[in-house]
Amino acid sequence: MSTTTPRAKRTRPTVEIMDGFPNPFRLVGTEFFSGMLGVSSSSFARYLAAGALPAADVKVGRLSRWKETTVASVLATGVPVLERAAPNSN
Numbered sequence: 001m002s003t004t005t006p007r008a009k010r011t012r013p014t015v016e017i018m019d020g021f022p023n024p025f026r027l028v029g030t031e032f033f034s035g036m037l038g039v040s041s042s043s044f045a046r047y048l049a050a051g052a053l054p055a056a057d058v059k060v061g062r063l064s065r066w067k068e069t070t071v072a073s074v075l076a077t078g079v080p081v082l083e084r085a086a087p088n089s090n
Contacts, residue, residue, distance in 0.1 A: 022068035027058060033071055037079065052080050 015035030018026070033053075034044035047053045053074060056064035 022072035
């Protein structure tokens with residue numbers, strides 16, 4: 001009889017929505033943006049690289065920040081579904 005360790009349950013990232021959201025003067029990072037979309041950080045990066053999400057409003061070095069109004073407009077319009085590449089069948 002073999003014993004297996006149960007797999008960790010996957011959870012979606014959660015964020016706390018600030019009072020007055022969307023505030024045109026506040027900036028948020030990738031953690032907040034991906035949490036609002038309900039996707040993992042790797043999926044968020046994939047959407048960003050594919051151009052399905054707007055570029056950062058402010059970028060300093062590797063630090064990216066978006067205005068809350070930008071995040072709200074993405075939530076209102078939705079994000080297109082990205083097609084995954086088909087595996088090679090060689």
